[in-house]
Amino acid sequence: MLVIIQNAEPVSHSIIQVSWLDLGLAFFLIIIAVGISLWQKLGLAQRLVIGAIRTVIQLVLVGYLLVYIFALDRWYLVAATLVLMLIVATRAAVNRQGRATRKLLMITGAAILVSSGFTVLYVSTFVVRVAPWYNPRYLIPLFGMIVGSAMNAAAIASERLSSEFAARKMEIEAYLALGAGYQRASQQAVRQAFRASLIPTVNGLMVVGIVTLPGMMTGQILAGSSPLIAIRYQIVVAFMQAAAVAISTAVVTLWYRRTFFTSALQLKPSAIEATA
């Protein structure tokens, strides 16, 4: 429970404001990246500049949008924001695939919805006990972080499952020829996809705080919170991500695998070849 957080000592000195002029100076860093790209003839300079401009525009818009939503403090606006985040995440995950079918869109959407929905609901109800339940200051950042993880997991899982099916075509047919069901025939492929999707999260849990300082925790500290508060939130978020990644991966692999088989338990050539 994070009730104790309220009693934690606030950090005494005030937060340093970053002015627009300061941001302009930060832009110099992008120019270094562009310079290196030009020097090595990577052909990425233009994309880097566009990317930098988009970063500025998108984040400024999001900033104002959040201010607006926080100020209005209406549950339906929060809900609409969450749904929008879900749709964008689903599209982004599916667009990474070679085989972006309507079915995959549905599966990915369901995976992200179920995994992020469940974990955020659990944490906001039992762990952080957000009040009111739709408090946008908590719900939107938490959901954003979890949706990101669930989206990555869903994308990796479906991508890996496709390539495992292509690589293991013979093995899967050998199982089918022995009279196996699709679950047994695709067991190895599913396991590999599952592992590929979960391993980054597991590795992340191993090194967090030692090799990397998570962005959220760093942000809270920069914004003036005590590191002791920041780590508690970070622990909660790390666990949420682990659960969301596992749930998202499970939904994707266990549902998506069925689409590689016909009702007569034959491998669909179209499904295999599109990814090969």
Next chain:
Amino acid sequence: MRPASADRRNKSLEDIYENKAESAKSLKALKTGSSPPWITNPHGVCKGLEPVLLRYALNPMTDPLPIPTAPASAFTLKRVRQQKEGQTILDEVELDLPAGEIIALVGPSGAGKTSLIRLLNRLDDPVSGQIFYRERPITQFPVRELRHKIGFVFQAPVMFPGTVRDNLDVALELSGDKKDNADDRVAAFMAVVELDLELLHRDGDSLSGGEKQRVNIARALLTSSEVLLMDEPTSALDPETADRLMDTIRRLRREQRLTIVMVTHRLSEARRTSDLVIVMEGGRVIEKGRTIDIFEGVTNPRVRAFFDTGK
């Protein structure tokens, strides 16, 4: 039991055995349920194994061994067409594959041999036409049940992860067998495919090509007791290993009373091993008949030309 089918069974048993005396002896053994002669002395292979155990392995569903009342034909194909990427692979194929025989499918590459046998246990379905297994449309069998009758051995042996024993356990698990006699069945089938029991603990990938193919056959036989489909099972093997595998195949047909349909590109193999030969070309059957008739007497110039290039 219909007397007609019993007669047919007797007749095919007589065909299997060169001399009538032995045939009569084994028939009697079959009917009384005592061990047939091949169980106590199958080329010295099963020495030391309990005959009862092996008999169980031969046919776990029914003990003692019954006299099958199977219809004479295993598969019947009617106007079967198959297409892949818009190209016709099989063109109105009509075939009757009799039960209890070794049937070799030969022909130049691209003739549709592999595409044809893949239809028989529904790894693929034809675009049109009908296929019957034991006089029943194969689409009427639940597909997993069908594949539990009809095994498939692929051109390149496929080893599942783990040891040889793990590989055979997959088949035991899929055949829905109880755990208590698993060791006995595994031992029996290792003997059937002439593999040393010590191999059971070896990693599947460390086996030689011939050993892997034998494990694949044992795995197929553990789940599928009636038909064995084989897609060029010896193509990755050296001639000597291939010959030994073919001897095993002949023995299997005799002892397990299997129907075996095999695709082969080695004409000598078809000639030595099979009872019937089907010659295919361009998705059509251009000749079929008893092996001896096809190789000795056929006058069809296209078949002769194919045989001459294959020599």
